[in-house]
Amino acid sequence: MGFIHVTDRAGKRHELEAVEGWRVMEILRDHGVGMEGICGGACACATCHVVIDETWADRLHPPRDEEIDKLDELPLLHDGSRLSCQIIWGPDLDGLSLTIADD
Numbered sequence: 209m210g211f212i213h214v215t216d217r218a219g220k221r222h223e224l225e226a227v228e229g230w231r232v233m234e235i236l237r238d239h240g241v242g243m244e245g246i247c248g249g250a251c252a253c254a255t256c257h258v259v260i261d262e263t264w265a266d267r268l269h270p271p272r273d274e275e276i277d278k279l280d281e282l283p284l285l286h287d288g289s290r291l292s293c294q295i296i297w298g299p300d301l302d303g304l305s306l307t308i309a310d311d
């Protein structure tokens with residue numbers, strides 16, 4: 209067991225219990241912190257857009273071309289922008305810190 213630290217769109221911090229093997233999008237959605245994940249993780253909607261904290265950005269696997277293409281369709285990107293459905297949570301990501309991006 210481990211945790212993800214999330215800042216929601218209202219600026220409120222949450223510590224969410226994470227589940228190994230789950231997509232980060234699924235963890236955010238199940239905790240009801242304002243993550244939609246409309247396409248269910250098919251990399252087709254970008255409603256799971258998050259901004260990974262600077263200290264964690266280099267510790268994630270790099271995005272695949274499919275994720276990069278979908279991110280490029282968003283009107284506003286940030287350093288650390290990722291699609292949370294493309295990140296599988298495991299113990300190596302215990303303490304992962306991120307912000308849910310604005311719509």
Ligand code: FES
Nearest residue numbers: 247249251254293
């Ligand atoms: S849930 Fe649709 S792109 Fe991530």
